[in-house]
Amino acid sequence: xxxxxxxxxxxxxxxxxxxxxxxxxxxxxxxxxxxxxxxxxxxxxxxxxxxxxxxxxxxxxxxxxxxxxxxxxxxxxxxxxxxxxxxxxxxxxxxxxxxxxxxxxxxxxxxxxxxxxxxxxxxxxxxxxxxxxxxxxxxxxxxxxxxxxxxxxxxxxxxxxxxxxxxxxxxxxxxxxxxxxxxxxxxxxxxxxxxxxxxxxxxxxxxxxxxxxxxxxxxxxxxxxxxxxxxxxxxxxxxxxxxxxxxxxxxxxxxxxxxxxxxx
Amino acid sequence: xxxxxxxxxxxxxxxxxxxxxxxxxxxxxxxxxxxxxxxxxxxxxxxxxxxxxxxxxxxxxxxxxxxxxxxxxxxxxxxxxxxxxxxxxxxxxxxxxxxxxxxxxxxxxxxxxxxxxxxxxxxxxxxxxxxxxxxxxxxxxxxxxxxxxxxxxxxxxxxxxxxxxxxxxxxxxxxxxxxxxxxxxxxxxxxxxxxxxxxxxxxxxxxxxxxxxxxxxxxxxxxxxxxxxxxxxxxxxxxxxxxxxxxxxxxxxxxxxxxxxx
Numbered sequence: 001x002x003x004x005x006x007x008x009x010x011x012x013x014x015x016x017x018x019x020x021x022x023x024x025x026x027x028x029x030x031x032x033x034x035x036x037x038x039x040x041x042x043x044x045x046x047x048x049x050x051x052x053x054x055x056x057x058x059x060x061x062x063x064x065x066x067x068x069x070x071x072x073x074x075x076x077x078x079x080x081x082x083x084x085x086x087x088x089x090x091x092x093x094x095x096x097x098x099x100x101x102x103x104x105x106x107x108x109x110x111x112x113x114x115x116x117x118x119x120x121x122x123x124x125x126x127x128x129x130x131x132x133x134x135x136x137x138x139x140x141x142x143x144x145x146x147x148x149x150x151x152x153x154x155x156x157x158x159x160x161x162x163x164x165x166x167x168x169x170x171x172x173x174x175x176x177x178x179x180x181x182x183x184x185x186x187x188x189x190x191x192x193x194x195x196x197x198x199x200x201x202x203x204x205x206x207x208x209x210x211x212x213x214x215x216x217x218x219x220x221x222x223x224x225x226x227x228x229x230x231x232x233x234x235x236x237x238x239x240x241x242x243x244x245x246x247x248x249x250x251x252x253x254x255x256x257x258x259x260x261x262x263x264x
Numbered sequence: 265x266x267x268x269x270x271x272x273x274x275x276x277x278x279x280x281x282x283x284x285x286x287x288x289x290x291x292x293x294x295x296x297x298x299x300x301x302x303x304x305x306x307x308x309x310x311x312x313x314x315x316x317x318x319x320x321x322x323x324x325x326x327x328x329x330x331x332x333x334x335x336x337x338x339x340x341x342x343x344x345x346x347x348x349x350x351x352x353x354x355x356x357x358x359x360x361x362x363x364x365x366x367x368x369x370x371x372x373x374x375x376x377x378x379x380x381x382x383x384x385x386x387x388x389x390x391x392x393x394x395x396x397x398x399x400x401x402x403x404x405x406x407x408x409x410x411x412x413x414x415x416x417x418x419x420x421x422x423x424x425x426x427x428x429x430x431x432x433x434x435x436x437x438x439x440x441x442x443x444x445x446x447x448x449x450x451x452x453x454x455x456x457x458x459x460x461x462x463x464x465x466x467x468x469x470x471x472x473x474x475x476x477x478x479x480x481x482x483x484x485x486x487x488x489x490x491x492x493x494x495x496x497x498x499x500x501x502x503x504x505x506x507x508x509x510x511x512x513x514x515x516x517x518x519x520x521x522x523x524x525x526x
Contacts, residue, residue: 030438031437034438035437035441038440038441038442038445039441041441041445042441042444042445043305043309045445045451045455045456046306046309046450046451047313048451048455049451049452050312050313050314050318051309051313051314051315055313059309169289171290172290172293175293176293176301179297179298180301182305188305188308189308189309189312190312193308193311193312
């Protein structure tokens with residue numbers, strides 16, 4: 001257990017250090033955070049044009065959370081890709097340490113960046129939502145659910161990273177899945193508005209039920225009211241995490257057997 | 265350098281850009297997948313909001329987003345790729361001006377980016393069964409050609425600026441949404457505060473979007489002739505700006521002899 005904790009902390013430290021070196025404060029303030037805000041603003045204006053203040057409010061919650069959850073997805077997917085680029089993946093595979101706590105630790109910087117994005121988006125854009133804004137206490141009450149939804153996305157990110165491990169398109173696939181989730185997960189309009197087949201896709205992905213629960217809590221529901229949605233979100237997150245674990249294990253085993261991981 | 269040499273350099277850089285792009289996964293994703301998703305999103309929002317009449321406008325806006333994305337992303341990456349490959353210094357030092365190379369590559373990007381519009385129209389027709397009749401096809405074609413020229417010239421400005429910006433990739437991602445918003449891509453400009461209008465009118469995507477939408481039969485109050493004139497004027501302005509900007513940047517980097525420090 002102590003060893004697993006040490007591995008987790010090592011992964012967390014590595015992810016934070018890499019994040020800090022990749023995104024120094026000027027870059028975070030000049031590119032990452034503005035992108036969170038501006039992307040949400042674009043869809044809020046579009047929603048306002050299409051459906052008025054109510055749809056704009058819907059889009060603000062959806063995009064603030066959607067951006068955050070997708071950051072978590074991409075960060076975990078890309079953490080596998082980065083090891084590949086840096087040539088350290090064979091070393092990780094050969095190391096005796098358990099890679100599961102390491103992978104969880106590697107997701108930490110993604111969670112932090114995602115949460116920073118949610119907070120910044122709400123803080124900057126809520127004052128402009130005159131007449132159809134949010135009660136601060138309801139937003140704070142929904143905060144644990146936001147963290148929870150960000151976490152449930154990690155399983156999918158890890159799964160995508162594992163699937164694309166032998167390919168060179170990991171980042172592209174993560175990005176495109178993330179964009180597609182903006183369409184099918186009820187980020188900008190309710191899932192019910194989609195064609196039935198796409199509704200089914202949306203409901204089988206993480207984020208969809210978490211987002212429904214977050215919206216309900218912001219609008220006044222209690223955690224007990226949204227317990228079924230939270231349960232579904234947790235279940236879906238676990239299913240993806242389990243699939244990712246199996247896929248990653250299979251990939252690593254194949255890499256150890258063939259010894260050709262550097263070729264990917 | 266005579267005209268023949270310039271044309272050869274233009275063609276060479278055009279062809280090189282086309283070839284390298286064809287093998288670039290990100291380009292393929294940006295050009296072929298993103299326009300589909302953006303159309304699904306923007307038209308879906310209008311349909312859910314009870315405004316299906318804005319479907320064609322959203323399709324054109326999503327197409328312009330694809331065109332802009334491809335230009336900004338690929339024009340930004342022209343310089344970034346040369347820098348990463350260690351060939352930027354050689355290109356600046358070569359007797360053929362880097363400006364000509366940037367122009368050829370930007371033109372290649374702009375032509376390829378027009379595919380995005382075809383993809384958004386196809387998505388709108390197939391997924392949402394939208395009636396996407398173009399009211400005035402010749403005017404639409406004229407708008408497309410002027411958009412192509414304006415985007416090429418804008419690519420020249422962006423490419424020149426990115427010579428001095430190591431964070432070109434990050435800048436590309438953050439510059440996208442302000443342009444979408446200011447240009448009214450997928451929503452009417454009238455929804456924005458009036459004081460933003462001068463900024464909107466200084467951007468080619470605004471006029472390109474208006475020209476395309478008006479010739480397609482939406483935006484009845486917009487003038488095609490005015491949009492054409494604005495696109496021509498902005499193309500000239502971007503070219504002059506890009507030319508002098510490049511000369512200025514080239515002088516700085518030659519004087520300091522330290523291009524790699526940027």
